[in-house]
Amino acid sequence: MHTSTNLASVRSSTLSHWMKVALQKGKQGVQRGERPFGAAIYRLTGEEVAVTCNTVFSTNNPAAHAEVNAITQACQSLGKTKLSDCWLLATAEPCPMCLSTAALAGIRFIAFGATQAVVKEAGYGDLGLTGREFAKQLTTDLILQGPVLGNECVSFLLNNRKRDQLG
Numbered sequence: 816m817h818t819s820t821n822l823a824s825v826r827s828s829t830l831s832h833w834m835k836v837a838l839q840k841g842k843q844g845v846q847r848g849e850r851p852f853g854a855a856i857y858r859l860t861g862e863e864v865a866v867t868c869n870t871v872f873s874t875n876n877p878a879a880h881a882e883v884n885a886i887t888q889a890c891q892s893l894g895k896t897k898l899s900d901c902w903l904l905a906t907a908e909p910c911p912m913c914l915s916t917a918a919l920a921g922i923r924f925i926a927f928g929a930t931q932a933v934v935k936e937a938g939y940g941d942l943g944l945t946g947r948e949f950a951k952q953l954t955t956d957l958i959l960q961g962p963v964l965g966n967e968c969v970s971f972l973l974n975n976r977k978r979d980q981l982g
């Protein structure tokens with residue numbers, strides 16, 4: 816796992832731009848009553864493949880995290896199950912479930928905004944293992960880069976703290 820170097824040679828300004836798109840989608844989700852998480856998938860060439868938000872509430876599906884939705888949508892849109900030529904952008908550090916899904920899809924490049932500590936502070940699911948800790952256990956080589964657009968992503972989470980008690 817690498818946390819600072821960008822081996823996929825995408826400019827940090829490009830990552831910030833992609834993160835803004837994910838953040839915007841997360842904000843749209845909040846307006847519809849969803850939890851404050853957005854994600855996006857871009858090809859290394861710069862092509863936008865998927866932009867999604869958390870839909871746990873509207874689908875009654877605890878696995879409908881923004882990142883899992885993005886991976887599902889990207890695979891369906893590209894008609895394949897491997898996304899090894901893609902970046903995954905997530906407004907918050909992906910949880911172990913999302914990282915597992917990304918690894919299964921062959922994703923090697925992930926950028927996140929807010930850390931798991933902020934996710935926890937905002938009252939959202941803490942599995943006791945951060946994405947960064949989990950990534951170290953994976954046998955796949957993963958670049959997990961963050962924070963990207965950290966201040967904006969932290970504010971987004973903290974301004975939308977959990978009010979429900981449903982997990």
Ligand SMILES: Nc1nc2[nH]cnc2c(=O)[nH]1
Pocket residue numbers: 850852868869879880881882905907908909910913934939940
């Ligand atoms: N990264 C991330 N963490 C979450 N915790 C609860 N929902 C989510 C989500 O959609 N994404």
